[in-house]
Amino acid sequence: MNIATLLAGGRTRLGSHFFELLVGVGLAVLLFDLLRRLVTDALRVFDLLLFVKEGIVLGLVIGLAGIGLALTYSILHFPNFAHGDYITMGAFAGWVVSYVIAGLGSFDLRDLFLIGVRGDAGGVVVGTSVVQTPVAIVTGLLVAIAFTILATILIDRVIYRPMRDEGVITLLITSVGVALILRYSIAFVWGQETTTLTANSRPQFTAPGIGVQVSTHELTLVACTLVLIAGIHYMIQQTKLGTAMRAMADNPDLAAITGIPTERVVLATWIIAGGATGAAGYLVGLETGILAFNTGWTLLLLIFAAVILGGVGSIYGAIFGGLVIGIVSNVALVWIPSDFTTAAAFLVMIVVLLVKPKGLFEGVTTA
């Protein structure tokens, strides 16, 4: 009996280590192969660096978009499937304002409102870019943040608050409903076609010695992401509100008993998450240069993957998870055809979760 238990325990321990060992060996083989390809010129250094750069940009896009989701998940304890459409909503609100500011006088107001979906006001002719129309871009970003905050609060008051005490499944399905309503309201006004937002992302900067080009809009995205993360980090770690939020994330009932005004914390959470999400939507539009009614929905699966990979509820986890997903799905091109790279990114997510079931940032509940 004892021996059997011991044996079983030993086998389990060996089993779990065996899996980690396998992952390690697999990684070593891939790394070795990568070096071999670089040395034998089967892979150009330029290509590898370009893959990494593209991966970082995509990773920041996903990670930035994931901050809001991680925040609301940790405080409200349900996965908000409407998150992707909050992103789209913010992007549309911000870009309409940017177009109106950039093109007022030269174009019909109605065409500008439709941001190039119909009419004459296409991205190239309106000429929107950080360098050419900085005022329009900054105002658009601020409007995107403000509008998304207001809209998320409104949706929370009308829909989520009355069912705050319902189960996760009820809230989840409701959020899917909210997602559909938002998405098709946008499609009703702007149609289902993809529109071009920016004229170009020049000037481009060439990294010395490497040859990889970095555009102004990519640099803008990186800078804004860093500022946002720093701001949210300070708020959560240093302010009284942040302490209350962390308390609620750990144990909502205990937080309520301790006298924390939970509804006000929820409100604050939606404000921060909504602002971050609106900014993400606007900046995703700026970096990719295109927008459609389903842009956010398309990103949502990757965002969920990043948030889960990083450890659900952690904003650093969301950023880090985004970077892992982004880099893996681009660098995987070295070995596999491009239609399978997203699958590769999800495979990495599953492997990570098998080794660390709570995600990479397990236990570090930051929000």
Add this chain to the structure above:
Amino acid sequence: MAQQVYRRHFISAIGAGGAVGLAGCLGDDNDGNGDENGTETGNGDENLDRTLRVGVVQPQTGALGAVGQPVTDAATLPVKQIEQADTSLSVDLQTEDTQTEPQAAISAAQGLVDAGYPAISGPLSTATTLQIVENVTVPNEVVQCTLGTAPVISAVEDNDFLFRTSTSDEFMSRAIAQVATEKAQAETVSTLSINDAYGQSLAEAFAEAFEGEVLDQVAFDPEETSYTSQLSEALSDDPDALYVVAFTENGIQILRDFYADFDGETQILGSAGLRNPELGDNVDADLTNITGVDAIGAGPSVDYFTDLYEDEYDRETTQFTWQAYDATAVLLLANAAAGENDGASVRDQMREVASPNGESVGAENLVAGLEMAASGTEITYRGVATDVVFDENGDIESGSYVTYSYDESGALQLGERIDIGE
């Protein structure tokens, strides 16, 4: 199996009942007599006083919704011509939406077959066509005339019930290969194509047709936020030209990434999706290195069709409208010649109404042509898209294409016409 047989009995019962109800005096047609050539077409008056039944399945929503709506309009135009003309022939038309989804396409086509339609015109995409052929039209012995362009459609086991009035991508690839060699003067080409049946079959057919060397063949997922990595992979062996097979929206993004992250010196060969007058408004670059090929309507009666379509719907003809008109027109002519709303009889007349030695029929005299076919006169349908001559696979034997390019200001320019035959 048992269910299949049951369904067929059920349908033939419905079909017979319907025919009796409609015509009243159809008389002595006994089901399944082995008369292969449809020689019962001779007796005039009875055949001139019939209702021709045809179903149209096209995507009106979903991914191809925007392309599908004008195509549906074109596919129903022959019916409008008959309704507006002074003739004793009448038409019973029903239109169904495939939603660009194989499953929805099957139920759309099944609905038409259950209602007793002997012939189906459409749909647009290869994927939905293949599902309808396998599950609906061939098992129920209903003729189908599709617009799908993938070469795989030629090889389908269809018991000769499947035809198409669009030309196979093999022809398109030969046209683009010709442009690659002659206009772009490329000796090496890489391909970057959308990862569905359309993109993959076009890229493969191009690799077959191109005389030079094909270096890399990269497929892309249409939902990426950036295509820089895919472009870098496709350009890694430094080809003279890159063949981009994409729909307009992915195409715009691919071109934006191409001009932003690479030197822009590689020639771009474009599929139909890169032909768009608004491309210059969406891509801020010198687009003069793009050359492409798109299918056009160039059949004998294309001018008449163009006027008719623009008068009726108040918009210009777009891609696949020509082929859609041909599909419905040829199905109706074969039906008139067959003299009965029966799939196998209509099938047997499909090649007959397009055989070369008859009275010439086109969009301008379609109704007269239907009457001639019904009274047993030998006719030759001369199409809107191209000359409709079906080969043994039910494919069209020739295709007409036009080259396009962009000038310094980003405006779309159409170039010379390219005709590709067997």
